[in-house]
Amino acid sequence: MNQEQNNKDMNTAISWYPGHMEKARRQMQESLKAVDMIIEVRDARMPLASANPLLQKMTAAKPRLIILAKSDLADPAATEKWIQYFQNEETACISADLLHDASFRKKAIQASLELTSASREKMKAKGMRPRAARAMAAGIPNVGKSTLINRISGRNSAKAADKPGVTRSLLWIHADPTLDIMDTPGVLWPKFEDQKTAIMLAAAGTIKDTLLDTKVIAETAIHIIRDLYQDVLEKEYGAAGNETDMQILELSAIKRNLKREGGEADIERASMQFLLELRRGRLGRFTLEMPHA
Ligand SMILES: Nc1nc2c(ncn2[C@@H]2O[C@H](COP(=O)(O)OP(=O)(O)OP(=O)(O)O)[C@@H](O)[C@H]2O)c(=O)[nH]1
Ligand SMILES: [Mg+2]
Structure with missing residues (x-):
């Protein structure tokens, strides 16, 4: 019985953690040293279920901006509550309809620059020339990472489509003169909590x-x-x-x-x-x- 058939039969144990995801996770880990912050893309309809614990652990030391994507599909009153929840946790968070929100680009750049201002100050103090902030866009498959980058860059720099597993390799995109963003493949984890x-x-x-x-x-x-x-x-x-x-x-x-x-x-x-x-x-x-x- 192959892996796919096996998964289908065991409907109580849904999982999808193929080799390419583990490879992507490892490559992301290796790239972290070149990154100032994480743009963690979650699904506004399930802000906790769509948080990848593997990525959370791996990126814990970096400043983090959480994007609640697909807010156009979520209940607006619930999204308000979730924004409040993240504010209480002192985590930067923006909800967005990445396909239509005209103000998203500006908000996301501003929040990213705020979160990386300390590292820019440090570079300046060392006499280094200021460079664009470097963010890694990370999250589960099909959540909107590549769409987010396209929204910020204003062009279709990253391949995006309505199925999981579209982005297959890490890719730096010069999204704005002040912000480079690395697109990454969607990554799940070996065993879901429940x-x-x-x-x-x-x-x-x-x-x-x-x-x-x-x-x-x-x-x-x-x-x-x-x-x-x-x-x-x-x-x-x-x-x-x-x-x-x-x-x-x-x-x-x-x-x-x-x-x-x-x-x-x-x-x-x-x-x-x-x-x-x-x-x-x-x-x-x-x-x-x-x-x-
Ligand atoms: N309704 C709605 N659809 C969105 C939004 N953001 C992205 N999408 C759609 O979601 C699908 C997946 O988007 P991608 O940007 O390819 O997602 P991804 O996270 O890069 O996916 P992988 O590369 O497969 O991990 C596409 O059909 C997008 O058009 C949003 O805010 N609202
Ligand atoms: Mg993608």
Whole structure:
């Protein structure tokens, strides 16, 4: 049985940590000495689940700017709470719709320069010529690292696309006269803390879909959303509200006309359709985890 099949069968142990991620992690570690700060890109819909503990540990000594990307897909009230949460932790944090926020470029450059001012002062004191600040953009796959760099540089310098594992090697990009940013491949970690974290990451499109049991991911994502946003999905699919998560999925199949030959709901296709609609924000703006009070 190959690794992919094995993962699919063991739906209680989702993981995706192929050799290229470990290689990227090692290369990032080696590059850290050339870097003044980390721009850690997380998903605004799951600001803790999308934090990579391996990267956190590895980059702990560097100044850090957290970007809560895809804020256009997240619940705005929850994003406010998360911004407050990071402020309380005294961590610099900006939420952004990286595709549309016109003010993001300026905000991100300003925050980066503030975070690296001490190292620039040190260089000046040593009589060295000032140079652009150097940031490493790091985070999980498909979260928006390359898009962020393109947004700041104002051109398509980094390859970005809607699937995980697009960036394959480290690449310095002269994003602004004052800021160089290294694009890096998305990196996960060998074992997720819990099933909920794994499901959220899978639902967000962080893990290759071919590795997933989409039915389990969709059913559990429905459960998480119903917990937090009560009757939103019921309304979308014309449900009464007392259905199980699987019955909601069945209703979604009927509503989207995804039926098998005999007329029964095609759960496989409905699961994928549900996940695609969720990822694109077609079902509404959801944040799947809230900060603890
Ligand atoms: N809606 C929305 N989509 C975004 C945002 N930022 C990035 N995307 C989309 O997310 C997808 C992934 O973006 P990338 O920039 O390639 O992500 P990445 O982190 O570089 O991914 P890897 O290189 O695979 O690790 C693309 O389809 C982007 O258009 C955002 O703020 N909002
Ligand atoms: Mg990329």
